[in-house]
Amino acid sequence: MDIVNIPILKIENFLIASVQVALYDMQAIQFKDAVLQKIYETKAKGVIIDLTAMDVLDSFVGRLISDIAAMARLMGTTVVITGLQPAVAITLVELGLELPGVTTALNLEKGIAKLRLITENNADGNA
Amino acid sequence: MAMPNKVITIQSDLDIVAARMAARDMAKSMGFGAIDQARIATAISELARNIYLYAGEGTVTVSEIQQGLRKGLQVVCEDQGPGIEDISLVMQDGYTTSKGMGMGMPGAKRLMDEFEIESIVGEGTKITCRKWKRP
Numbered sequence: 001m002d003i004v005n006i007p008i009l010k011i012e013n014f015l016i017a018s019v020q021v022a023l024y025d026m027q028a029i030q031f032k033d034a035v036l037q038k039i040y041e042t043k044a045k046g047v048i049i050d051l052t053a054m055d056v057l058d059s060f061v062g063r064l065i066s067d068i069a070a071m072a073r074l075m076g077t078t079v080v081i082t083g084l085q086p087a088v089a090i091t092l093v094e095l096g097l098e099l100p101g102v103t104t105a106l107n108l109e110k111g112i113a114k115l116r117l118i119t120e121n122n123a124d125g126n127a
Numbered sequence: 128m129a130m131p132n133k134v135i136t137i138q139s140d141l142d143i144v145a146a147r148m149a150a151r152d153m154a155k156s157m158g159f160g161a162i163d164q165a166r167i168a169t170a171i172s173e174l175a176r177n178i179y180l181y182a183g184e185g186t187v188t189v190s191e192i193q194q195g196l197r198k199g200l201q202v203v204c205e206d207q208g209p210g211i212e213d214i215s216l217v218m219q220d221g222y223t224t225s226k227g228m229g230m231g232m233p234g235a236k237r238l239m240d241e242f243e244i245e246s247i248v249g250e251g252t253k254i255t256c257r258k259w260k261r262p
């Protein structure tokens with residue numbers, strides 16, 4: 001069985017992972033573990049998960065994304081999901097999954113701007 | 128001319144992706160729009176995963192159907208698993224026996240135009256759902 005190979009890049013204090021292929025359930029779980037491990041190793045302040053290439057998001061992957069966001073939050077890291085296609089967003093809501101607690105942005109660029117804003121505000125708050 | 132049926136055997140999580148890709152491909156070549164393609168693919172993903180999780184194995188059959196002038200896509204998900212005792216219960220948002228979210232069945236129904244469940248406890252489950260093309 002394939003091990004998922006989604007590069008998780010570090011840029012400044014942020015991690016960026018772009019999901020380019022349909023994930024099997026096992027691969028989706030491996031991806032979740034890899035993101036959390038990388039947050040721990042790099043002490044990243046923010047993570048962007050870019051889903052521009054995903055044309056289907058079902059309840060399994062939807063829940064994993066909510067889980068990643070919740071677990072990262074416990075580790076003090078903010079997750080922003082970017083690039084949800086309109087068809088994917090519509091389907092998620094009709095399915096009944098609104099991804100509560102998950103921060104989203106239209107595209108990678110807006111996602112990075114949002115992460116900067118959130119992490120700077122957090123830093124001010126903690127000072 | 129109608130496209131030939133596609134039958135996907137569900138035995139692992141890889142087959143869940145294969146089933147939804149087969150349904151999406153057929154929807155696309157029938158001329159369904161991007162949003163309907165996503166609805167169909169997502170519904171099939173939910174039903175195929177239920178087969179894998181609760182029955183262990185089964186089949187998903189995707190076919191092109193016609194009723195008068197309307198064209199549609201039909202998906203039949205069949206298994207010889209434990210069956211469903213209370214169908215109205217599993218159709219409620221949030222009902223789950225597996226610590227899932229309980230969204231798969233009611234969600235798939237919302238995403239499709241027609242949705243029928245036949246199930247006999249101890250014998251298996253057959254779910255037939257359809258999406259019609261807007262003229």
Ligand SMILES: Nc1ncnc2c1ncn2[C@@H]1O[C@H](COP(=O)(O)OP(=O)(O)OP(=O)(O)O)[C@@H](O)[C@H]1O
Pocket residue numbers: 059060173177178181182206208209210211217222223224225226227228229230231232233252
């Ligand atoms: N093919 C099947 N055979 C037997 N029982 C089934 C089958 N499909 C669904 N069920 C039962 O119906 C319940 C509800 O299914 P549904 O897909 O709505 O939610 P779930 O699978 O529990 O969670 P989710 O799909 O949100 O991850 C399941 O927990 C299971 O008990």
Ligand SMILES: [Mg+2]
Pocket residue numbers: 173176177227230231232
């Ligand atoms: Mg389910």
